[in-house]
Amino acid sequence: MSFIFNFGIPGLMEVLPADMRARFDALGVEKRYQDKQHIQSRGDQTKGFSVIKSGAVCFGKTDKEGRFITTAVLEAGQCYGEFTVFGGLPRTHDGYAEGPTVISHLSKTKFDQLLLDEPALAAPIISLLTVRLHHMLEWVDDLRRYPLRYRLGKNLLLMVKGMEDSLIAATQSELADLMGVSRVAVAQALADYKRSGFVATEYGGLRLLDKEGLRSWLRQFETIDPVVPATPLFTDAAL
Amino acid sequence: MSFIFNFGIPGLMEVLPADMRARFDALGVEKRYQDKQHIQSRGDQTKGFSVIKSGAVCFGKTDKEGRFITTAVLEAGQCYGEFTVFGGLPRTHDGYAEGPTVISHLSKTKFDQLLLDEPALAAPIISLLTVRLHHMLEWVDDLRRYPLRYRLGKNLLLMVKGMEDSLIAATQSELADLMGVSRVAVAQALADYKRSGFVATEYGGLRLLDKEGLRSWLRQFETIDPVVPATPLFTDAAL
DNA sequence: CATAAAATGTAAACTAGTTAACATTCTTGG
DNA sequence: CCAAGAATGTTAACTAGTTTACATTTTATG
Incomplete structure (x- = not known):
């Protein structure tokens, strides 16, 4: 599963030249985490920069009643x-591993x-x-402007972009987390989509049956x- | 009026050493705008970096029905x-001047x-x-977590921070824009606050009568x- | 200073979300 | 292979917002 910062956003490591990547690897201390293992707590004073080598990290905040609200999954x-x-x-966030995860940590000093x-x-930083900030602004804007059944569809399309099979392996609870709404709301939106034949739900995931249909249905909201970017985001920013 | 990026966020120029500021001024081309004057349109290919010398700029997007939705006022x-x-x-946004405004524009090449x-x-960039991104994350988080009558109060307190008179010179429509809700919703929240004696509304603004009372009333939502930052945000980031 | 424009205050009908509850279906581990 | 857990599907009651409407108050302007 993933969130705001993953769809269509390349990671730092992907855009870094090989030699720079090597320096990161050399300086960083790799640490392994099991699924669900705690990584950091909101308020920790441990300062440093971390790179996710494999797996994923779920960030969020636990409120006083003990309920965890996801902010992002990287x-x-x-x-x-x-x-x-x-x-x-x-x-600023609690973080735990989603699946077996390896992270390379650099202390602030080293970084x-x-x-x-x-x-x-x-430049790459x-x-x-910039890309993350832009993404967030768009996100907030969509939040104000469009109802869930638009935003969900838009993000489903984003998720399958570049995939050949159009299968999204995320439970409805995960999608709900992702969109910041309740599971019921997601289920209802998906029921809508199903009635129109855009998607088929299955246990633990769903399949986009008619991307073009969904896309044009969404346009009614826009x-x-x-x-559209003139030059793609994240070129080697000519600094 | 202002938005997300103003409260408690120093501008780039304020944190830049004097000599650097001078270089900006030397390179930039100053342009004057009258109140409401158009500055840029979403989609323009004019690339560059701009510094607001005086006045303010309202950014947003105009939808197909011609309705303008504010994203931020800098x-x-x-x-x-x-x-x-x-x-x-x-x-990415339409922009127009709020009040007489002077902006120093640097072309992408010069920048x-x-x-x-x-x-x-x-480093300062x-x-x-980073600060803006952090602010946005908190904003989205609050949006998901708290109702308007919490968020509005929190932001009113933020706005008067460091002011001695506690007078906020913003119309309810502007506050509504700011919070991304309707004017009616703001009026209702303010009516609540008034009933508790936290604020007094007047034409074109409102006054915080009981900051401490409001603050503690807000805590019930938290x-x-x-x-809290260990070191204040925006130190001369030791790069 | 009279009138227009702007801002406030408030009500009513509506809508998109919420939580809670529960039946059903699917998957997995002992 | 079956029992338990996980996920789905759906209903119902509720709530925080929406839009529309309109009366009132305040300010600015010819």
């Missing part, structure tokens, strides 16, 4: 910890040193932050024309 | 254009050159993006403990 290739390194903040040694690292 | 000291410069995107000449500029 998958392999993605990094996190900017807030502690660049913002001087303690950990700062790396950035001093390699000023070329700044700025790019990464109140603004989408902006 | 005030003097704030900058924008990261998406065009670092993300290779066309302008790229400036960054090459001044690698030290990377990274910091800025489901997680706030995280």
Whole structure:
């Protein structure tokens, strides 16, 4: 499962030149986590930058009643910890492993040193932050503008983009988490889609049967024309 | 009026050393705008980085029915254009001046050159993006977690922080825009606050009468403990 | 200073979400 | 292979927001 920062957003490691990646690997301390294993707590003062080598990490906050609300799930290739390194903040989220996960941790000290040694690292980091910020703005905007049955459809299409089989392996609870709504709301939206023949649900997932149909059905909601990048996001930002 | 990126977030210019600020001023082309004057349109290919010298800029998107939905209002000291410069995107929002406004525009070419000449500029930019991203995450989180009468109160308190008079000069429509809800919803929340004696509304603004009372009333909603920065955000990020 | 424009206050009908509950179906581990 | 757990499907009552409407108050303007 995944969230905001995964769809169509390449990870830092993917855009970094090989030699830089190697330096990350050399400096970082790899740590293994089992499924569900706790990684960090909101409020921790452990400052550093981390790269997910494999698996995924679920970030969120546990409220006083003990209920966990997911903020984002980052998958392999993605990094996190900017807030502690660049913002001087303690950990802002609880985090635990989703599936067996390997993470390479760099302390703030080491990371700062790396950035001093390699000023070329700044560009990809700025790019990464920019893309995430842009993504968030769009997300908030959609949240205000469109109902769930638009947003869910849009994100389902995003999820299968570039996949040949159109099978989304996420439970409805996970999709609900993803969209920040209740499971019932997701089930109802999916029931709608099913009636129109856009999707077929199955245990533990669903299949997009008619992407084009869904796409054009969604267009009825769209109140603004989408902006398409002139150059793709995340080119080697000419710094 | 202001939005997400103003409360408690210093502008780029405020954190930049004097010499760097001077370089910005030297390279940029200053342009004056009258109240309500159009500055940019979503989709424009004009790429560059801009600094608001005085006044404010309202960003948003106009939907097909012609209705404008505000995304953010940036005030003097704030900058924008990261998406065009670092993300290779066309302008993602429509923008117009709020009040007489002066903006210093740097073309992408000039800005790229400036960054090459001044690698030290990377740190404050990274910091800025980080702070904004963090703010957005918190915003989305609050959106999911809390009802309007919590979020509005929280933001009213944020707005008067550091002010001695506790007068907020924003119409209810502006507050509604700010919170991404209808004017009626804001009026109802304010009516609640009034009944409790926390605020007094007046034409074109409102006054916080009992900050401490409001603060403690808000606490009843809070489901997680706030995280406080160990070191303040936006220190000269030790790069 | 009279009138228009802007802002506030409030009610009513509606809608898209919520939680709770429960029956059903599917999968997996002993 | 069957029992337990997990996931789905669906209903019902509720709630926090929406839009529309309109009366009232305040400010700005010719």
